[in-house]
Amino acid sequence: MKxxxxxxxxxxxxxxxxxxxxxxxxxxxxxxxxxxxxxxxPDDLAPLFPMELIMQEFSPERYxxxxxxxxxxxxxxxxxxxxxxxxxEKALDTPAKIFYKYEGTSxxxxxxxxxxxxxAYYNKKEGVKRxxxxxxxxxxxxxxxxxxxxxxIECKVYMVKVSFNGKPYRRIMMETYGATCVASPSMxxxxxxxxxxxxxxxxxxxxxxxxxxxxDAVSRDDTHYALGSVLNHVLLHQTIIGEETIxxxxxxxxxxxxxxxxxxxxxxxxxxxxxxxxDKISGKKPNTRVICxxxxxxxxxxxxxxAYDYGDVAGLTPLLKMYTLGHDFMPPPVHAxxxxxxxxxxxVSHLYNLGIIEAQAVPQLxxxxxxxxxxxTEGILSAPESTHAIKVAIDEAVKCRESGESKxxxxxxxxxxxxxxxxxxxxxQGKLSDLEFPEDKMKEALDKLPKVG
Amino acid sequence: MKxxxxxxxxxxxxxxxxxxxxxxxxxxxxxxxxxxxxxxxPDDLAPLFPMELIMQEFSPERYxxxxxxxxxxxxxxxxxxxxxxxxxEKALDTPAKIFYKYEGTSxxxxxxxxxxxxxAYYNKKEGVKRxxxxxxxxxxxxxxxxxxxxxxIECKVYMVKVSFNGKPYRRIMMETYGATCVASPSMxxxxxxxxxxxxxxxxxxxxxxxxxxxxDAVSRDDTHYALGSVLNHVLLHQTIIGEETIxxxxxxxxxxxxxxxxxxxxxxxxxxxxxxxxDKISGKKPNTRVICxxxxxxxxxxxxxxAYDYGDVAGLTPLLKMYTLGHDFMPPPVHAxxxxxxxxxxxVSHLYNLGIIEAQAVPQLxxxxxxxxxxxTEGILSAPESTHAIKVAIDEAVKCRESGESKxxxxxxxxxxxxxxxxxxxxxQGKLSDLEFPEDKMKEALDKLPKVG
Numbered sequence: 001m002k003x004x005x006x007x008x009x010x011x012x013x014x015x016x017x018x019x020x021x022x023x024x025x026x027x028x029x030x031x032x033x034x035x036x037x038x039x040x041x042p043d044d045l046a047p048l049f050p051m052e053l054i055m056q057e058f059s060p061e062r063y064x065x066x067x068x069x070x071x072x073x074x075x076x077x078x079x080x081x082x083x084x085x086x087x088x089e090k091a092l093d094t095p096a097k098i099f100y101k102y103e104g105t106s107x108x109x110x111x112x113x114x115x116x117x118x119x120a121y122y123n124k125k126e127g128v129k130r131x132x133x134x135x136x137x138x139x140x141x142x143x144x145x146x147x148x149x150x151x152x153i154e155c156k157v158y159m160v161k162v163s164f165n166g167k168p169y170r171r172i173m174m175e176t177y178g179a180t181c182v183a184s185p186s187m188x189x190x191x192x193x194x195x196x197x198x199x200x201x202x203x204x205x206x207x208x209x210x211x212x213x214x215x216d217a218v219s220r221d222d223t224h225y226a227l228g229s230v231l232n233h234v235l236l237h238q239t240i241i242g243e244e245t246i247x248x249x250x251x252x253x254x255x256x257x258x259x260x261x262x263x264x265x266x267x268x269x270x271x272x273x274x275x276x277x278x279d280k281i282s283g284k285k286p287n288t289r290v291i292c293x294x295x296x297x298x299x300x301x302x303x304x305x306x307a308y309d310y311g312d313v314a315g316l317t318p319l320l321k322m323y324t325l326g327h328d329f330m331p332p333p334v335h336a337x338x339x340x341x342x343x344x345x346x347x348v349s350h351l352y353n354l355g356i357i358e359a360q361a362v363p364q365l366x367x368x369x370x371x372x373x374x375x376x377t378e379g380i381l382s383a384p385e386s387t388h389a390i391k392v393a394i395d396e397a398v399k400c401r402e403s404g405e406s407k408x409x410x411x412x413x414x415x416x417x418x419x420x421x422x423x424x425x426x427x428x429q430g431k432l433s434d435l436e437f438p439e440d441k442m443k444e445a446l447d448k449l450p451k452v453g
Numbered sequence: 454m455k456x457x458x459x460x461x462x463x464x465x466x467x468x469x470x471x472x473x474x475x476x477x478x479x480x481x482x483x484x485x486x487x488x489x490x491x492x493x494x495p496d497d498l499a500p501l502f503p504m505e506l507i508m509q510e511f512s513p514e515r516y517x518x519x520x521x522x523x524x525x526x527x528x529x530x531x532x533x534x535x536x537x538x539x540x541x542e543k544a545l546d547t548p549a550k551i552f553y554k555y556e557g558t559s560x561x562x563x564x565x566x567x568x569x570x571x572x573a574y575y576n577k578k579e580g581v582k583r584x585x586x587x588x589x590x591x592x593x594x595x596x597x598x599x600x601x602x603x604x605x606i607e608c609k610v611y612m613v614k615v616s617f618n619g620k621p622y623r624r625i626m627m628e629t630y631g632a633t634c635v636a637s638p639s640m641x642x643x644x645x646x647x648x649x650x651x652x653x654x655x656x657x658x659x660x661x662x663x664x665x666x667x668x669d670a671v672s673r674d675d676t677h678y679a680l681g682s683v684l685n686h687v688l689l690h691q692t693i694i695g696e697e698t699i700x701x702x703x704x705x706x707x708x709x710x711x712x713x714x715x716x717x718x719x720x721x722x723x724x725x726x727x728x729x730x731x732d733k734i735s736g737k738k739p740n741t742r743v744i745c746x747x748x749x750x751x752x753x754x755x756x757x758x759x760a761y762d763y764g765d766v767a768g769l770t771p772l773l774k775m776y777t778l779g780h781d782f783m784p785p786p787v788h789a790x791x792x793x794x795x796x797x798x799x800x801v802s803h804l805y806n807l808g809i810i811e812a813q814a815v816p817q818l819x820x821x822x823x824x825x826x827x828x829x830t831e832g833i834l835s836a837p838e839s840t841h842a843i844k845v846a847i848d849e850a851v852k853c854r855e856s857g858e859s860k861x862x863x864x865x866x867x868x869x870x871x872x873x874x875x876x877x878x879x880x881x882q883g884k885l886s887d888l889e890f891p892e893d894k895m896k897e898a899l900d901k902l903p904k905v906g
């Protein structure tokens with residue numbers, strides 16, 4: 001029998017998150033206060049987040065215990081399965097061994113629930129009754145809605161209008177779990193009203209939806225804000241993915257030579273690769289390659305500068321040192337909605353800047369081609385975000401065929417594509433094209449980068 | 454740690470299907486030839502099915518080996534997980550222990566792939582190049598499309614028009630796996646053209662789509678037909694569900710007192726309960742209750758007569774002894790599309806007639822209410838078919854609360870509801886109502902039952 005799935009027993013689910021901050025060879029640049037330009041303090045963040053999450057954001061501790069109540073909920077779908085992609089390998093006629101960690105079996109359909117649950121938990125513990133957030137493609141909004149339903153917290157989601165209209169199923173899903181979901185820009189916030197006054201037909205952007213959700217939270221006493229990617233504590237919660245794969249690759253008797261994942265804000269892939277970086281940074285496995293994959297239409301790591309910028313359009317968030325296309329850059333409408341963000345997690349940006357991890361940009365059509373091949377061999381219909389990772393994994397496997405090398409490739413497959421079938425339809429009907437990156441628009445946006453230091 | 458998921462190691466996946474035919478206390482009534490009224494012979498079925506499937510239909514063997522090539526593919530997603538529903542139990546404040554076997558993690562999103570894979574395999578082995586089939590809600594069509602893509606077989610799906618129009622994602626899913634999907638009634642068959650001539654706006658029915666797919670298969674040399682439920686060999690392939698749960702309930706240290714599942718054609722639930730019936734029929738566990746749940750709007754077991762009838766509208770299939778609402782009865786448009794069928798698997802019908810299993814009909818609104826509670830507690834958004842099972846499981850758990858008994862309830866959760874969110878939307882918005890069962894229409898349809906014997 002060829003073992004295609006590696007199940008980790010529930011008793012072996014990791015009970016600690018791994019915090020890379022103390023192990024970074026160079027300290028992570030500090031976040032700055034948007035008004036003063038001084039390093040952000042825990043108190044600055046208190047209107048937005050519960051104190052335990054804030055402390056995680058700055059924590060010097062290498063390991064942070066996962067609270068038992070959080071573990072109990074994670075056990076609803078975790079540990080997730082590590083798969084060996086025999087059928088894809090055969091179709092590619094490659095000597096490479098391809099593994100994929102599949103996060104699509106969570107009730108939310110993606111990795112996002114890994115952080116939504118602890119975020120809801122710490123808010124509940126601090127007595128918070130209501131959480132506001134934004135969502136692009138809807139993955140994060142769904143995850144937070146589910147987490148809030150588990151902890152009986154009210155949830156308000158600002159959903160980028162183009163997705164709100166194009167993906168009604170995601171909206172319904174959030175409502176099924178009891179959340180309220182509005183199209184952003186909305187009339188519910190000043191940021192939204194101002195944008196609608198300027199452009200009543202504005203399709204919205206993730207940066208603007210973040211402005212609305214943050215404004216909602218700071219303007220109400222009973223409400224906190226939650227973010228689904230980018231921040232240190234979010235990446236921390238996702239390290240459970242990588243910690244599980246370390247045990248599962250051991251079950252498979254293999255060590256990965258190449259890790260590959262898609263990056264929008266960076267959280268799914270960082271969740272996978274950060275635990276593996278211990279061996280790379282310590283020098284035990286210096287040659288492990290970590291490849292971040294982004295769309296050529298939103299090439300944050302491969303074309304943006306490494307600079308301080310806001311996380312949102314209105315400039316309400318702290319200034320983060322990151323690769324950025326400019327906070328008011330409007331990304332082209334690539335179908336991988338989760339990858340349409342102007343910035344990148346500071347930790348991912350820092351690691352890339354240090355040369356510890358790599359990045360590649362791939363055009364949209366090639367990712368759908370990879371996704372269809374994956375569906376027809378491995379069966380799983382992946383999210384358009386995840387197909388970016390599949391595309392590069394296939395490229396690497398083909399290189400192995402050509403060189404005769406048998407490398408081990410580990411993919412982070414962040415979610416399923418059940419709510420993205422209209423994109424597959426457009427691809428199959430030949431109606432999809434590769435989108436140009438508007439370099440001039442980026443330059444305009446970069447001119448507006450905040451002056452720092 | 455409360456164990457919520459019971460993983461079965463891949464090496465423990467069952468390697469044999471269990472065939473209940475030799476263990477039935479009374480022999481199953483024979484199928485009859487629609488033209489002669491004589492018992493159907495294997496040769497009669499040869500234009501439709503490969504001989505190995507036909508032999509399984511009549512097999513006297515208690516156990517049938519699962520071919521290695523089929524096992525290899527089943528291992529892509531099997532064994533599936535058995536869950537303990539602690540959070541639902543807590544919400545119900547019940548001493549009952551609720552378990553559910555979740556088949557929604559298959560690439561098709563339901564149990565249907567369990568039989569699609571062996572059906573495609575046996576056809577491939579016999580050199581068949583093309584398979585035609587029908588689909589209602591799209592679950593079966595998706596499953597067969599995936600199975601055919603694994604074995605490189607062409608696949609043509611006749612999809613009931615009301616679903617074809619209302620569920621475009623299911624159609625796109627089939628196309629992503631390389632299948633061709635048309636709305637039924639279609640212009641591609643005589644049965645379809647005749648119906649369209651009579652009623653150009655006809656919304657179709659499963660019975661009519663079966664007629665089209667059967668006609669397609671018998672009119673072409675390169676094509677066989679495949680059915681996703683009802684027949685003995687289909688139920689046989691689904692017994693892997695029940696065989697897995699026997700090992701998993703042992704891991705949980707419990708024996709189920711009540712098994713509950715939804716029935717349309719009957720295959721998901723029969724797949725779960727048939728292996729457990731060994732203990733009931735042998736007298737080892739005589740008190741195990743098996744409850745089939747159907748919609749009050751399509752009450753085949755609870756209101757139909759036990760009689761010989763066709764499986765399709767045009768009368769092309771063999772005559773099956775089953776509970777039936779009449780082969781040209783058009784079921785009301787309940788949202789659980791997979792339960793909108795006029796008949797019931799002969800094996801399920803026979804067991805019900807013998808009093809070995811029970812049946813209950815439940816109205817639509819109560820099933821959505823149960824589905825929403827399940828989503829908000831267990832996280833999983835179930836198919837509207839599966840919520841029928843949840844509804845009755847909840848009723849039984851509430852009875853336990855009232856009586857103080859701690860019964861073990863095992864649910865067959867046949868699939869996810871990611872493509873059924875417009876139904877949830879209608880429910881949440883209060884636009885859904887319970888549908889009356891048109892008793893007079895059934896009586897008209899029953900007047901047209903074929904005269905037999």
